[in-house]
Amino acid sequence: NGQVLSGVQQWMGSYYYFEPGTYLKANKQEYVKSQWGDWYMVGKDGRLMSGLVNWQGSKYYFDPSTYLKVTNTNVTVNGVTYHADQNGILSEVQNTGFTPSQINHTYDLADWQGSSQTAINDYIIMHDVGAESGAAANANYLRNNWQSAYTQFVVGDGGQVFEVGEPGYVSWGALNANPYSPVQIELGRTYNRDQFIKDYTAYINVARYYAKQYGIPLTLDAGGAGTPGVKTHNWVTENIGGSHVDPYGYLASWGIGYNQFASDIANGVNPSQLNSVVYSQRQ
16 A cells, blocks of 8 residues: 555565665664564564574574574574573583483373472472382372372383473472472482493483583582582482482492482493493492
8 A cells, every 4th residue: 555664574585674864775784673562583685584593603593484593492493402592592402312202201290289389499309219019110109199299200110211390390309309390300220230320321311412402500519508409319318408418329239429429410321431440240
């Protein structure tokens, strides 16, 4: 009808941004607010940008369908996986040997079970099951007794990862530390050396993956209460409260001490080095 338009407009198969004051098409890269309130990245040709975008020294990803900035999720571009934080800033996700596609959901809590409280992203808490039994049996027990205690994951039975509670929410595995931990991980027990190596490797990989997801430092039992990092239940007892000292006793029975554990959390498992450390049989 001849009306001059401004804001975000569709034209010839693309979306463009026209400055509200001048009605001219944008001619520089900028982050703009549309007439309906959503924010978009505009390129030098005035088009809305999508995909991987560099902006003011950081990388962002804009959804190709909606053109909106993605936050709090992973995206893969040209074979490289990035994590978008709450502001949309991307950081490259290093390979941890674990992806959520490996999770066994047999023992998931129902939607109405467990806590609905979002956890503060301070700690990844490491446990062992405290009994001579494997991962599936303990995941099943936690699911059936969730009102007493449960964690997000139970790892074991040859490196399997069983989910019980949903990551990101409070679980009930470490008393007063619970509100500060988006992920708590139990390690099932075994007397089989090969199985232990698989279990321990998965245990480390899951901890490293979720520490990176939630921006938690890959340090083990460092500092006191309020110091973010990967923590054992033993650290929780010493710094926040409780009586448990796991998982050090079980790990030590296979030759894994603090230094090895801390190195593996920080750097990932070196299979040949781990093989040289683990006892020939459980002590």
